[in-house]
Amino acid sequence: xxxxxxxxxxxxxxxxxxxxxxxxxxxxxxxxxxxxxxxxxxxxxxxxxxxxxxxxxxxxxxxxxxxxxxxxxxxxxxxxxxxxxxxxxxxxxxxxxxxxxxxxxxxxxxxxxxxxxxxxxxxxxxxxxxxxxxxxxxxxxxxxxxxxxxxxxxxxxxxxxxxxxxxxxxxxxxxxxxxxxxxxxxxxxxxxxxxxxxxxxxxxxxxxxxxxxxxxxxxxxxxxxxxxxxxxxxxxxxxxxxxxxxxxxxxxxxxx
Amino acid sequence: xxxxxxxxxxxxxxxxxxxxxxxxxxxxxxxxxxxxxxxxxxxxxxxxxxxxxxxxxxxxxxxxxxxxxxxxxxxxxxxxxxxxxxxxxxxxxxxxxxxxxxxxxxxxxxxxxxxxxxxxxxxxxxxxxxxxxxxxxxxxxxxxxxxxxxxxxxxxxxxxxxxxxxxxxxxxxxxxxxxxxxxxxxxxxxxxxxxxxxxxxxxxxxxxxxxxxxxxxxxxxxxxxxxxxxxxxxxxxxxxxxxxxxxxxxxxxxxxxxxxxxxxxxxxxxxxxxxxxxxxxxxxxxxxxxxxxxxxxxxxxxxxxxxxxxxxxxxxxxxxxxxxxxxxxxxxxxxxxxxxxxxxxxxxxxxxxxxxxxxxxxxxxxxxxxxxxxxxxxxxxxxxxxxxx
Numbered sequence: 001x002x003x004x005x006x007x008x009x010x011x012x013x014x015x016x017x018x019x020x021x022x023x024x025x026x027x028x029x030x031x032x033x034x035x036x037x038x039x040x041x042x043x044x045x046x047x048x049x050x051x052x053x054x055x056x057x058x059x060x061x062x063x064x065x066x067x068x069x070x071x072x073x074x075x076x077x078x079x080x081x082x083x084x085x086x087x088x089x090x091x092x093x094x095x096x097x098x099x100x101x102x103x104x105x106x107x108x109x110x111x112x113x114x115x116x117x118x119x120x121x122x123x124x125x126x127x128x129x130x131x132x133x134x135x136x137x138x139x140x141x142x143x144x145x146x147x148x149x150x151x152x153x154x155x156x157x158x159x160x161x162x163x164x165x166x167x168x169x170x171x172x173x174x175x176x177x178x179x180x181x182x183x184x185x186x187x188x189x190x191x192x193x194x195x196x197x198x199x200x201x202x203x204x205x206x207x208x209x210x211x212x213x214x215x216x217x218x219x220x221x222x223x224x225x226x227x228x229x230x231x232x233x234x235x236x237x238x239x240x241x242x243x244x245x246x247x248x249x250x251x252x253x254x255x256x
Numbered sequence: 257x258x259x260x261x262x263x264x265x266x267x268x269x270x271x272x273x274x275x276x277x278x279x280x281x282x283x284x285x286x287x288x289x290x291x292x293x294x295x296x297x298x299x300x301x302x303x304x305x306x307x308x309x310x311x312x313x314x315x316x317x318x319x320x321x322x323x324x325x326x327x328x329x330x331x332x333x334x335x336x337x338x339x340x341x342x343x344x345x346x347x348x349x350x351x352x353x354x355x356x357x358x359x360x361x362x363x364x365x366x367x368x369x370x371x372x373x374x375x376x377x378x379x380x381x382x383x384x385x386x387x388x389x390x391x392x393x394x395x396x397x398x399x400x401x402x403x404x405x406x407x408x409x410x411x412x413x414x415x416x417x418x419x420x421x422x423x424x425x426x427x428x429x430x431x432x433x434x435x436x437x438x439x440x441x442x443x444x445x446x447x448x449x450x451x452x453x454x455x456x457x458x459x460x461x462x463x464x465x466x467x468x469x470x471x472x473x474x475x476x477x478x479x480x481x482x483x484x485x486x487x488x489x490x491x492x493x494x495x496x497x498x499x500x501x502x503x504x505x506x507x508x509x510x511x512x513x514x515x516x517x518x519x520x521x522x523x524x525x526x527x528x529x530x531x532x533x534x535x536x537x538x539x540x541x542x543x544x545x546x547x548x549x550x551x552x553x554x555x556x557x558x559x560x561x562x563x564x565x566x567x568x569x570x571x572x573x574x575x576x577x578x579x580x581x582x583x584x585x586x587x588x589x590x591x592x593x594x595x596x597x598x599x600x601x602x603x604x605x606x607x608x609x610x611x612x613x614x615x616x617x618x619x620x621x622x623x624x625x626x627x628x629x630x631x632x633x634x635x636x637x638x639x640x641x642x643x644x645x
Contacts, residue, residue, distance in 0.1 A: 054530065075532035090530045092523030094590035095516075103520055104531030106513055113511040121443035 003066060005030050005195040006051065006082075006164055012059035013046050020046040022219040023060075028164065028195040033186060035206040035227075036199045037239055038216035044199050047216065048166050051197070052084035053077035064164070075104070080164075083157035087168040087199075091149060093142035098123035100141055101156045126155045130185060147178030154185060165189065165196045171205050183209055203232050217242040260583060260599045267603060271610035279610050282474035286489060288602075288609050289471070290407040290560070293494035294553045296601035297501045298572060299579035301549035303597045304505070304515075304542050306580055307522040309589035310364065310371040312546050314378030315553075315576055318356055319569030320386035322349040323554035327395040327564020330402065342402035349551040356382065357547030361540030371543075379573070386566035396563035406560030407492035409478045412471075418490035422468035429460045467491075494556045498598070501549065506594045518542065522589035578625070579604055582632040603628070 004027040013021040021043040028034050036044045049055045051062060053071040061068055064080045071077045077084070084090075091100045098120045107115045107122070124137045131151045141149055150170065157165055170186075171179040186196060186209050200206050206213065207227060215222040215238040223244040225235075237243055271279040278284060298315055305312045330345035337344075356378070363374045404411035413421065433453050440448070468491065475486035509515035517538050521528040529535050553572070558564045583600030585592030604625055611621045 073532060074530055078532060084530070086530060090524070090527040092520040092527050092590070094523035095520055099516065099520070100527075103516075103527070104533050106516060108513075113507075114513065114516060116511075117439045117443055 004028060004063075005032075005065065007063040007066075008047070008051065008060065009063070010060045011047060011050060011057055011062075013043075013050060013055055014058055019219045021050070021216075024216065024219075024221045025060075026214045026221070026224060028197060030163075030193045030195055031190050032212065033190055033196045033198060033210045035210035035213045036197055036216070037206065037213055037235065038222075039239060041218075042216040042239075043219040044216050045168065046219075048084075048168065048197060048199060051077065051164075052082060052166055078105075078160065081162060082164045082166065083160060083162035084166040085150075085153045085157060085168065085170060087172060091141045091152060094140050096120075096140055097127060097137040097144070097152045097155075100152055101126075101159060103156075105160065122159070123155070126159050127151055130155055130158070131181065145178070146173040146175070147181060150174060150178070150182060154182075158189075163194060165194055166199075167196060168199045169201070170198060171200070171202055179205070203235065206235075207232065215239055257584070257593070257596060257599075260596060260603075264599055264603050264606070267606055267610075271606065271613075275610060275613045278613050282470050284609070284613070285470050286474040286492065288605060289495045290492045291609060292602050292605040293407075293492070293498045294556050295572070295575050295579055295605060296498050296598045297549055297556075298553050298576035299583065299597040299601045300501055300505050300594050301546045302576040302580040303583075303585050303592040303594055304509070304518050305371075305546055306577070306585050306587060307589060307592040308518050308539065308542050309522050309525070310539065310542065311577070312360075312371065312375045312543065313573050314356070314360065314375040314382055315546065315550050316569040316572035316574075317379050317382035317386065318353070318547065318550040319554045319557060319572055320566050321356075321382035321389070321554075322352045322551040323558045323568050324386045324389045324395065324564045324566055325349060325352055326551075326554060327398060327558050328389050330398060331395050331564075338399070342399040345402070346555055349554055350548055353547035353549075353551030353554075354544055355547070356550075357544030358540060360547070361543035364543065365536035365539035375573075383566065389566075390564075392566060394563050394565040398558065398562050398564070402555075403559050403562055405493055405497070406556055406558075406562070407494045408560070409476050409489065411493045411559075412476075413490040413493070413496065415472045415488040415490050418468050418472050418488075421491065421496075422464050425464045426461045429464070430457050433457050494560070497552065497556065501552070502594055502598060509594055514538070514541065519590060522591070524590075575601075575604060578629045581636070582629060584636070586636055587633075600632075 006028040007025075008027070009025050011021055011024045012019075024043070024047055026034070036048060038044045046055060050057045051071065053074045053076045056072055062071060063069065064082070069076070069080050071080065071082075074084075092103065095103070101123045102119050107119050109115045120137065124135075127134050127137055131148070134148050134151055136144065136148075141152060144152070150173070167186075170182050174182065183205065186198075189196060198206070198210060210227050212224060212226050213230070213235060214224050215235070217239065222238045222242050268280065302312065302315075326345045326349035329348040330341050334341035334344055360371075360374050360378055363369045364371045400410075433456055437448070437453060471491045472488035474489045476489050477486065480486040509518070517528060517533050517535075520531070520533065521535055521538060525535065528538075554569070557568050561568065579600035580592060580597045581587065581600070582603055583593065583596030583598070585597060607625055607628065608621055611624065
């Protein structure tokens, strides 16, 4: 197997007395899709936010391409090639697709002013590559459908050459057709060698696109398993009861 | 934007008819242009504040504070340095504006106190501070050169300079439209229709030339000849300052990262943060900008009065907020425009001016302007519902 793209080793995060993430380790390889599963409050979003630079960690090591990195801000994560697509998409509703795509990393003219026309052009190009029917790139994103908004968010990640993609509930707000578009897109990114973490509740989607699963409960790692080795019921058992289904799974609570 | 211009036109026509032709005379329009300048400058800044989901209630008190300090510096500290005193005193005023902006922005951005509370405190603090600077005394007279910043016969550009400026503005407008067309043409096969751009230029040029012609036809009453004719006043210096502010702030809003981030923050503060924007410092910069504009407003006000007094600028914050809202700025954040705020200020000032001509007392005037504000906000609500459907 190729060298890991991301290694998170012994990650800790607490909010006051609450141990949101307690000694969790996991890794991600190029071209691999890893599902991060667990109940609400299991710590999956907290774990992933440490990787996207939103929460500074309280202990643990993050390695990208084998090198330890310090991710103190979203900007740091972006520099390390980590792009995050958030559940609520993190788009500014009042700004058009191009403005959102380049938010925080605008293209500038040689005078240091916004190069509005070039940004509109580049945004249109990459968005149509993902979703050829999407042409309303000049409208404020509030006027767009869930799938189109998701397209903008994904285009943002792609434009800046993400090597590591984090998707928080990528299909939660979408209809069946749009869900299929996103799934196809994930498979094509995978073929390009991009590593993807997906946080999802949707068991069907997880089994369709993921290679491996990382299951958390109460901030602790229940286990890591290949999707091909488990059934949906076994995974539900891991999420709800916090028990590993079989000896082949990594450390977790012994069977009750 | 078009609907606001139509509303303004309707108000002007109504006032013209009601005042039997007094409202739309060069003399009254000149006065209206000077009266509007201060409010419009403040409302332009308020657009940024409100778009970023903040509010600034300290504006009027800050005008008094910076105004009194500017006058005090000019008359007391720098007495005996004619020529530079007025310039340095303006620098003092602007520096106080920056300082107060930093102070308020810091409390809001880094200490998490809502802007409403911070600037409400400022509303009390700076008015009190303005009183303490000169123990409540009015400071006068001010430097003659300084007084020109307030407009009037000495404080206008004169006919020739006004026409030169008008011609330059026309040329700039045409170049702007042409350049946008060219830039866009680099990336698209179907440029926008030519007639639309031509129409933009024609209307813009007509408006600029009409404005200059009106300003130039109001005779300077200090230089009348025996027949009662005098040279025209031309564009007032406060109006010139307003134009400068509009250009700078429009540029900031549309062409710089700062402006883009203000709108992004107003649209979705979390997305701005997740995009790696330093949102706290962004808020500080907005309050600093409002502080500077308050100081500019204070300069015009004191220059016009030829005095620094702690009573100036009362209700200025509320008029600035009203003008911004009438001009289409949404208190929910994320939506607003600088030219819209100028039109909003012009609508308020036109009503006020026209009603004064009609001899309507100050109490009914306040009621009418209040009702217009509610109507404008209602329009905003209805419009937003339509758009979101």
